[in-house]
Amino acid sequence: MDIFRANTKELVWMKAIRHLINTPHKEDLNILLELTDIYATDELSESIREWYSREIVNTRGIYPIETVADTIFPNKYYRPGNIQYMTDRYLEDYDNYLSTINSNKSGTYAERILRGKKANSEECYPLLKLVERLTEHRTNSNYNRLCYEVCIDYGDAISINRNDSLTMGFPCLSHLSFKIDAHNNTLNLTALYRSHYYVTKALGNLYGLCRLLAALCLESGWEAGNLVIHSTYAKFDPEGSTRKFCEKIKTMEDSNEFD
Template structure:
């Protein structure tokens, strides 16, 4: 049975979900759903939670922080500095140098730089979504795509869909059909609801100590980018983890994790 966690902010949503996982057998659960109504608005409690988790990550990992995790979803600082579309080119250039050998890169790279299956260079799925959403201001607007997310990525961007798309699949069967070292974020779906832009993210697996809060921050920044560039106010951010795990070892063990969770602001 799904566990639904409603909240206004990303920090408070993460804390409520992490506390739930801390009570589960093996600190694991299936179909953990976060419904965040104001993901871009950070309250004092949200900031306190984010700072505490960031400090714990930095304490136990040399190269891990909320910022480094959120940056794998969306390079927000680069976008704010250079704007669209220049930041696309800059990010691809940075990743060409900085991407680890034999790795699949980052989610952001997959969103903005995909190889055309017909050998005609690359294309930018994320900007295709922005452009298609912009067209809804002068044409017919569709609220949802009613997708399963199992078709090929190229089918999702077929021009014959005439506005039914708005999908951003990240799983690539040709590269990711392996038991290990595969992306945990499977699919992103943008929807228009009562004139607002909602975002739903589906994770096949979500590690709550090491990754989840940074991912939520990155998703909120991605949603903000698409909303701003397509001239839509942002709505709800929904994050679904089909497998959620409170990886307490990432925070220094079970006692340290429980102490952190109980000491943070009550949500």
């Protein structure tokens, strides 16, 4: 298991990219990214982000960072202090037209975070419930600290125990686990990926997960702690990007920017 830590999204991502490029098949099992400051940015992170958008997104025809981030936390629907508005408006748009888009045929992460299924298949609203529980915990020290979980893969895509026929595709993000550190007054997030494409998706995923954690902290009054991503399978993709990443990594190494 390899663990990569940094205080900015771009640097922790590039550390993992450097590792994957140097593996025999540009893939690995059980990579952990630990982001120690979900808000941090600096000149290096901005330069990496700009380079990625210019040299990778624009030349490879892949989704921009914002588009990928919005699959997890669609910013345009968020009104601080009003998760109910986000839930109502996004789910209304999802039911009316977002669900008809071909890339959303199996669902979206945002839809599953906002609207889940109980064991009896009854609808529930995970993000609303998370805010309610997290807020209650702040005024009740005896409240259960281990009840802040969101299951993204609730069975209609790849779960063997549901006898599904699909073995690939959505969802790659399987589970979100939020943990309170009452000693430091922080809320921490661990995201579990069963499969993770690091060139086309991982940086945008970092942004989306950071926005989700930041929103929950704002709504419930906790400080933001660490974000950990556990990629049980990580892949450098697409292969045609290798040369540009190697050049960028060499430049960063020469400038001691990985230190």
